[in-house]
Amino acid sequence: xxxxxxxVGATQAQPRPQPQPGDSSAILAVFLTFIAIVSLILIPSSxxxxxxxxxxxxxxxxxxxxxxxxxxxxxxxTHPGFHLKLPLITHYEPVQVTLQTDQVTDIPxxxxxxxxxxxxxxxxxxxxxxxxxxxxxRDYGVQYDKTWIYDKIHHEINQFCSSHSLQQVYIDxxxxxxxxxxxxxxxxxxxxxxxxxxxxxxxxxxxxxxxxRRNFEQMEEERTRVLIAIEKQKVAEKEAETSKKMAISxxxxxxxxxxxxxxxxxxxxxSARKQEEIDNQMYLxxxxxxxxxxxxxVLKEAEANKxxxxxxxxxxxxxxxxxxxxxxxxxxxVPSMILDQRLLGNFLQEIxxxxxxxxxxxx
Numbered sequence: 395x396x397x398x399x400x401x402v403g404a405t406q407a408q409p410r411p412q413p414q415p416g417d418s419s420a421i422l423a424v425f426l427t428f429i430a431i432v433s434l435i436l437i438p439s440s441x442x443x444x445x446x447x448x449x450x451x452x453x454x455x456x457x458x459x460x461x462x463x464x465x466x467x468x469x470x471x472t473h474p475g476f477h478l479k480l481p482l483i484t485h486y487e488p489v490q491v492t493l494q495t496d497q498v499t500d501i502p503x504x505x506x507x508x509x510x511x512x513x514x515x516x517x518x519x520x521x522x523x524x525x526x527x528x529x530x531x532r533d534y535g536v537q538y539d540k541t542w543i544y545d546k547i548h549h550e551i552n553q554f555c556s557s558h559s560l561q562q563v564y565i566d567x568x569x570x571x572x573x574x575x576x577x578x579x580x581x582x583x584x585x586x587x588x589x590x591x592x593x594x595x596x597x598x599x600x601x602x603x604x605x606x607r608r609n610f611e612q613m614e615e616e617r618t619r620v621l622i623a624i625e626k627q628k629v630a631e632k633e634a635e636t637s638k639k640m641a642i643s644x645x646x647x648x649x650x651x652x653x654x655x656x657x658x659x660x661x662x663x664x665s666a667r668k669q670e671e672i673d674n675q676m677y678l679x680x681x682x683x684x685x686x687x688x689x690x691x692v693l694k695e696a697e698a699n700k701x702x703x704x705x706x707x708x709x710x711x712x713x714x715x716x717x718x719x720x721x722x723x724x725x726x727x728v729p730s731m732i733l734d735q736r737l738l739g740n741f742l743q744e745i746x747x748x749x750x751x752x753x754x755x756x757x
Contacts, residue, residue, distance in 0.1 A: 450478060461479065498548070503552045506558055511555070511564070521590075538590065
C-alpha cells in the first residue's frame with residue numbers, strides 16, 4: 395500500500411469528535427428557564443398554579459387581592475391592577491367587594507302540618523365591605539358566603555316552615571318571607587361577621603305536591619269568582635246610589651223650581667192685592683172727595699137758600715107763579731083760597747122752618 399493510500403485510510407480511520415456534556419446542560423437549562431418564564435406569564439389568572447408560581451398577577455376591578463404565605467393569611471390587601479409576589483411561597487386570591495348575588499337552590503323544608511315543599515331558588519344580594527375583608531377571611535375563609543348565606547338560608551327556611559302551616563307559607567305570609575330572611579341573615583352577620591352586608595333577599599314560590607296545588611288553584615278560582623261577584627255588587631250599588639242621587643237631585647230641582655214659581659205667583663198676587671188696595675183707597679178717597687164736595691155744595695146751597703128764601707121772596711115767587719097761570723077758575727072757594735093771606739103766611743113759615751131744620755142737620 396502506497397503512502398497516499400495509507401494517508402487516506404488513516405484519515406478515514408480517525409474518530410469523530412463527541413459533544414461535551416457541559417454544553418448540552420447549559421442549552422437545556424436556558425430552554426427550561428425560557429419555558430418557565432413564558433408559563434408564569436401566560437398561565438390564566440384563574441389557574442391555581444399561577445396563584446403559587448406567578449410573579450406578576452392582576453386584580454380585576456371590583457375586587458381586592460388577599461395573600462397567604464405558608465398557609466397564613468397576610469394583612470396585605472391590594473387594589474385592582476398589576477402586582478408582584480414571591481412565586482411558590484405566596485398564594486393570592488381576588489375577593490369581590492362589590493354587590494354580588496348568591497343563588498341558593500333546591501331547599502327542601504317541612505311545614506308545621508307535615509307537608510314537604512321545596513324552594514327551587516332563593517337569591518341573596520350581598521356585599522363584603524372592603525375594610526372587613528381581612529377579618530372575614532381570617533375567621534371564615536374565602537368561602538365565607540357558604541357559611542353565612544348558603545347554609546344560613548337553609549337553616550332559616552326550615553325554621554320558618556316548621557313554625558307555619560302550608561296555607562301560611564304558600565299564600566298568607568309568603569310576601570313576608572323576603573324581609574324575614576333578610577332580617578335573620580343580617581342579624582347574625584352583624585353579630586358574627588360584620589363585614590357581610592345583606593342588601594335584599596328574593597324568594598321564589600315554593601313547589602308543593604300537585605294534589606295540594608290543584609286544591610289551592612281551585613280555592614283561588616273560587617276566591618276570584620267571589621271577588622268578581624263582590625265587585626259586581628259594588629258596581630250595582632254604586633249605580634243604584636248614583637241613580638238615587640240623580641233622582642233626588644232632579645226632585646230637589648223640581649221642588650226648587652216649583653217653590654220659585656209659587657213664590658213668584660204669591661208675589662204677583664201680593665202685588666195685585668196691594669195694587670187693588672191702592673186702587674180702592676184711591677177710589678175711596680175720590681168718592682170721599684166727591685161726597686165732601688157735594689156736601690159742601692149742598693151746604694152752601696142751603697145757606698144760600700136760607701139767605702135767599704125770605705118770606706118776601708117766596709111771596710114774590712108765589713105771585714109770579716099765579717100770574718103766569720093762564721087758567722082761571724071760577725067758584726066760591728077759589729078767590730078765598732088764593733087770596734087768603736093767612737094761608738099764604740102759614741105756607742111760607744112752614745117752608746122757612748123746613749129749610750132751617752135741613753141746615754141744622756147738615757151742620
